[in-house]
Amino acid sequence: MTRWNETKSRALIEETQARGGALTSALRALTDTFGYIDPAAIPPLMQIFSRSRAEVLGVISYYDDFRDTPPGNHVVRLCQAESCQAVGARELTELVCAATGLKLGETSKDGKLTLEAVYCLGLCANGPAAQVDGKPLAELDENKLDAKLAALQI
Amino acid sequence: MSTCIYIPADTLAIALGADEVAASIASIAKTRGLEIEIVRNGSRGLCWAEPLIEVETKSGRMAYGNIGQTDVDGLFEADFLNGGKHEKFLGLAQDITYLKNQQRFIFKTCGLYDPCDLAAYKAHGGFSGLHAALKVTPDKIIDEVEISGLRGRGGAAFPAAIKWRTVLGAKAAQKYIVCNADEGDSGTFADRLIMEGDPYRLIEGMVIAGLATGANAGVIYLRSEYPWAKTMLDKAIAIAKAANWLGNDIQGSGKSFNLSVFVGGGSYVCGEETALLESLEGRAGIVRSKPPLPALEGLYGQPTLIQNVITLCAVPDILTRGGAWHQALGTGRSTGTMCFQLAGDVKFGGLVEVPFGQTLRDILYEFGGGTRSGLPIKAVQIGGPLGAYLPPERFDTPLDYEAFGAIGAGIGHGGIVVFNENADMRKQAHFAFAFCAHESCGKCTPCRIGAVRGAELLAAETPDLGLVHDLCEVMVDGSACAMGSMTPIPVQSAIRHFPHDFNVRQRLAAE
Ligand SMILES: Cc1cc2nc3c(=O)[nH]c(=O)nc-3n(C[C@H](O)[C@H](O)[C@H](O)COP(=O)(O)O)c2cc1C
Numbered sequence: 001m002t003r004w005n006e007t008k009s010r011a012l013i014e015e016t017q018a019r020g021g022a023l024t025s026a027l028r029a030l031t032d033t034f035g036y037i038d039p040a041a042i043p044p045l046m047q048i049f050s051r052s053r054a055e056v057l058g059v060i061s062y063y064d065d066f067r068d069t070p071p072g073n074h075v076v077r078l079c080q081a082e083s084c085q086a087v088g089a090r091e092l093t094e095l096v097c098a099a100t101g102l103k104l105g106e107t108s109k110d111g112k113l114t115l116e117a118v119y120c121l122g123l124c125a126n127g128p129a130a131q132v133d134g135k136p137l138a139e140l141d142e143n144k145l146d147a148k149l150a151a152l153q154i
Numbered sequence: 155m156s157t158c159i160y161i162p163a164d165t166l167a168i169a170l171g172a173d174e175v176a177a178s179i180a181s182i183a184k185t186r187g188l189e190i191e192i193v194r195n196g197s198r199g200l201c202w203a204e205p206l207i208e209v210e211t212k213s214g215r216m217a218y219g220n221i222g223q224t225d226v227d228g229l230f231e232a233d234f235l236n237g238g239k240h241e242k243f244l245g246l247a248q249d250i251t252y253l254k255n256q257q258r259f260i261f262k263t264c265g266l267y268d269p270c271d272l273a274a275y276k277a278h279g280g281f282s283g284l285h286a287a288l289k290v291t292p293d294k295i296i297d298e299v300e301i302s303g304l305r306g307r308g309g310a311a312f313p314a315a316i317k318w319r320t321v322l323g324a325k326a327a328q329k330y331i332v333c334n335a336d337e338g339d340s341g342t343f344a345d346r347l348i349m350e351g352d353p354y355r356l357i358e359g360m361v362i363a364g365l366a367t368g369a370n371a372g373v374i375y376l377r378s379e380y381p382w383a384k385t386m387l388d389k390a391i392a393i394a395k396a397a398n399w400l401g402n403d404i405q406g407s408g409k410s411f412n413l414s415v416f417v418g419g420g421s422y423v424c425g426e427e428t429a430l431l432e433s434l435e436g437r438a439g440i441v442r443s444k445p446p447l448p449a450l451e452g453l454y455g456q457p458t459l460i461q462n463v464i465t466l467c468a469v470p471d472i473l474t475r476g477g478a479w480h481q482a483l484g485t486g487r488s489t490g491t492m493c494f495q496l497a498g499d500v501k502f503g504g505l506v507e508v509p510f511g512q513t514l515r516d517i518l519y520e521f522g523g524g525t526r527s528g529l530p531i532k533a534v535q536i537g538g539p540l541g542a543y544l545p546p547e548r549f550d551t552p553l554d555y556e557a558f559g560a561i562g563a564g565i566g567h568g569g570i571v572v573f574n575e576n577a578d579m580r581k582q583a584h585f586a587f588a589f590c591a592h593e594s595c596g597k598c599t600p601c602r603i604g605a606v607r608g609a610e611l612l613a614a615e616t617p618d619l620g621l622v623h624d625l626c627e628v629m630v631d632g633s634a635c636a637m638g639s640m641t642p643i644p645v646q647s648a649i650r651h652f653p654h655d656f657n658v659r660q661r662l663a664a665e
Pocket residue numbers: 305306307308309310311312334335336337338339422423424425426427428460461462463465466635636637
């Protein structure tokens with residue numbers, strides 16, 4: 001992830017608009033680049049896409065992917081959907097939450113880890129599944145996930 | 155001579171260590187001075203055997219299943235480069251029972267080659283459907299689709315040809331083809347498999363849809379949970395464009411079609427076609443009122459054909475082999491094949507493409523082999539989060555749209571999620587409400603508030619099931635889209651078939 005910077009953010013928004021992209025595409029570009037949408041990006045988004053503040057904030061808050069605060073250095077997304085539930089995702093999630101002291105959706109105080117819920121990663125025949133920093137994991141159990149988290153040094 | 159080894163580069167195989175296996179094989183081969191070529195193919199959809207590697211030998215492609223990095227030394231010892239025996243040897247890939255018992259046409263080439271290898275796609279019959287389509291009028295293309303009986307595979311099973319005809323008939327300067335690749339249903343991964351494993355098939359289907367309806371622009375609305383599919387689609391689109399299968403004057407035909415990929419924002423409701431259009435236009439995914447139909451006023455108010463990935467992937471063969479060939483597959487009004495996906499606690503999970511009409515039991519046991527845990531099956535949920543929970547007594551229902559409709563269930567996008575006897579069906583029903591509360595777009599009150607109240611009711615010690623049923627009735631009658639109107643299906647089927655999980659007995663005793 002790139003650290004937030006005003007110039008780059010504005011350039012991304014302008015580029016998106018110039019190639020005919022929509023507001024949602026600009027939010028995607030910002031998220032993919034910085035990991036979140038900094039409040040300072042709101043005025044240029046309003047201006048370049050001719051939307052009111054309420055509209056821009058409404059769109060950001062509608063989508064689970066768009067956050068307004070930076071995520072932790074590492075993002076662990078645990079699948080919470082039915083196929084993974086059927087093979088123990090609920091129990092695994094409880095263990096991870098207990099071990100990290102975080103609830104789903106929270107970021108640790110030291111900014112190292114964000115825990116998130118995700119509803120299906122398309123790995124449903126091989127659950128429980130997760131995504132760690134964008135990389136897929138399947139057939140998880142406590143040991144496998146512990147090893148993964150330990151490797152991240154959190 | 156160099157030996158060709160296929161190691162899937164698909165999200166699941168990668169999750170299970172395929173990249174590390176590929177690196178090990180390459181490095182050991184190098185140390186031993188063996189000439190090999192590693193092809194990173196798509197997955198054949200045998201999720202239970204991933205990473206499934208194959209070696210090209212004189213007698214065909216030999217398969218080895220569930221290969222981890224620690225198996226690699228042993229494979230070389232066993233002379234796997236010549237198809238040598240090993241404890242993980244599965245024999246000729248094409249003869250693996252799980253594959254042999256399927257009747258694949260949509261997935262027939264998925265996993266055979268590097269997904270972005272255009273020459274390989276063509277060598278396996280790729281683009282012959284588009285060639286056929288380029289020779290005839292739009293009406294004639296749609297006639298074939300109509301004869302085929304093809305119905306939408308995204309969930310609603312609406313006859314494709316009706317929408318195609320409507321878009322063709324609409325007068326507009328700009329029309330669009332939108333591919334719905336939001337695949338939000340838990341238990342489904344067919345769209346992912348084919349986008350990652352055979353992306354040209356989708357591209358071909360979309361171009362044919364464009365020729366048939368007069369649309370020269372297409373968008374694939376892809377869920378953000380599928381980053382690898384994005385990589386493969388972007389690459390395939392660029393190659394197809396360079397080879398003039400996309401872009402202007404396609405293969406000298408004078409027709410053009412441009413295609414791009416749009417990545418969603420992690421919203422389930424954006425799979426609903428009008429919410430999807432809102433999202434594409436840059437707004438929150440709030441469902442639009444119908445009419446107008448998207449086929450007449452869709453993306454940016456222009457006529458728009460919206461179809462699921464698998465629906466579009468069925469099109470090339472319908473053009474090549476003719477609509478009647480497709481119509482003859484399946485049963486009654488459920489024509490063709492269905493790409494079922496076995497998931498959850500199942501021993502042999504994966505993609506099962508068979509003609510409609512086999513029983514659920516056949517799929518669960520003959521393909522699925524029962525549960526992975528070894529425990530008895532308690533329930534299956536079929537058709538995603540809005541699908542019914544069915545007990546074993548219903549497993550003999552034939553898998554076709556009408557037969558499933560008759561038992562108050564649906565087939566949806568073909569996801570079959572298996573739950574063992576430890577499943578608590580009250581928790582599952584509660585989740586159905588909670589998921590609806592989380593995903594509801596908020597447009598209508600029964601869904602927005604009903605789902606929240608439903609979750610509260612089912613969280614109570616002894617839930618008031620009478621009230622739950624009343625609430626479900628209001629949701630069914632008063633919701634604008636299937637999110638609200640179908641959430642009662644998993645809830646009420648769970649209550650109906652598994653009353654013991656809802657403290658019903660205690661409640662009756664207390665009254
Ligand atoms: C809440 C909800 C979610 C949906 N999600 C999807 C989806 O992920 N993929 C899909 O193809 N269709 C989905 N649909 C169905 C679409 O609205 C639409 O019927 C479909 O894309 C049409 O294509 P088809 O006829 O080829 O199935 C969803 C519908 C609803 C109500």
